[in-house]
Amino acid sequence: MDIRFWGVRGSLPSPGPDTSQFGGNTPCVEVRNEGEPLIILDAGTGIRKLGMEIINDPTVSEIHLFFSHTHWDHIQGLPFFAPLFSPKYKIKLHGPVHYSKNLEEILSLQMEYTYFPVRVAELASELSFHDISEEKIKIGNGITMETKYVNHPVICLAYKVTKDNKSFVYITDHEPYRNLYADADEMGKEEGRLVVEEQMQALIDFVEMSDLLVIDGQYTPQEYETKIGWGHSSLDDAYALARNAGVKEVVIFHHDPDRTDAELQQMLKDLQDRVWDPSTRTIPVRLAREQLVIRLSP
């Protein structure tokens, strides 16, 4: 399984000389398995270049595009994804269920005539829309896609791709669950505490022993203190989940749009200093950057 990063930045694109090393495109990750349909996670602006590569690749005909959620930075590249305009492609769009609109309605809104010259109904590819919740989906001959809700101000899904006993987990736009009932009565506080504990454990179970975890680590621990409830994690929280779940490698993702390349490198170095402990195994951690490819060999 080859995982390639096409967009690693959160919130909005951040082009410029200070971000050129890690890249300024918003989230998009390609997952390739030989002889299987192509999987894409999120359609931030990074998907535009991936689309251009796909139309020059005769081996791709079926594409499964999974949205973690439908905030702007995860959908804004979709109208510029070239395969949408070609009848050669069968494209299945999967995204988290919403309580009042389905995925097709949500995605069609950003391609209304007011915002974009081509409407969804006019797209030439064979499109289908799939509203998904927590479930297990079979793709192609041997890929399993599992999903889990994570903690964000809108419904957001984490994805686990498994093929030939190798698994890759993608968790973007998530912050640790917390007890929101500090001001409630004792029973309410205790219920909150237990639900948080249960949800934290459920996420560890979901991630457990995966070969690669790509995870939101937008903030430093100090920054996070002022951004609680925004739906993003600190590097340390991201690393703690990786450690508690015993993953083999962790990649920090969804970089802050204001973060320069030099600042990102310093953040990583600081994290490594904080988590280094000679008595325990330190999990390899690196920063996601555009065009980074990670191969999980069976």
Place this chain on the structure above:
Amino acid sequence: MKIISLANNPKTTPTDLVNTISMDPLLTAKLLRLVNSAFYGPNRAISSLNRAVIMLGFNTVKNMALSIAVVSSIGIKDDFKWFSNEEFWQHNLGCAIAARTMGTTMGASPLEVEEFFIAGLLHDMGRAVLIQKFQEECETIYDPAYKPDIPRIDLENEHFGISHSELGGVVARHWKFPESLIMAIGNHHAPFSMEDDHHKMLTLTVHMADQFSHKLKIGIQNSPNTGTISEEAWAAFKLDSDQAEKCLMGLPESVEDAKAFLQKIDD
């Protein structure tokens, strides 16, 4: 609309939101319906608003509640002859608070206790449906002078072929509520006939809380139900009458406090 003003206030906390939603049986019912039908399957259905907020996020639940409140149309019509929407609401809230207190006394865990409250709050949702759909017939059968010796639930069965309790259970199942709530709502008038032991104590507690609310005249004033509790119910219940009475101390005041809280938000 309290929910709208709360949802538009950036200072609103999850506790404010849940406290306000849980005072409104219909909003609570619709919210749980939406949470469970949209996000969770029947095996993992959620029956606590606190849990829903932590699992789905404050923002999601707030916006769901807002969208429901805005389009909400189900309720007891204010021109219904025998009780007002406010009386109906107070009866349900009284039942909810009583059920929660009894659940706590019986040793329900913090993860279970909210279910007692919700089950009490929603136990009469079938009645709201009957009144909305068949107002004229309901004005006849809920008239305390009409066939005074016959329990209203028998009259419902006679007129509609289903009681408000059973109808509530059917609606709860259709709305994908957890099995515990379906059983409690659907059987709160006949908890002794239940074979399912798993949900029997919750259902029995709601039955007791309902009867106590009638006995204490909380909410609906004009009810022919005097809140008599059968020996069979006492025999099956985990609390004796002294313990139950302790749970009911301060119940009318708690309902009044809740009413005052809502008025304060409105002001």
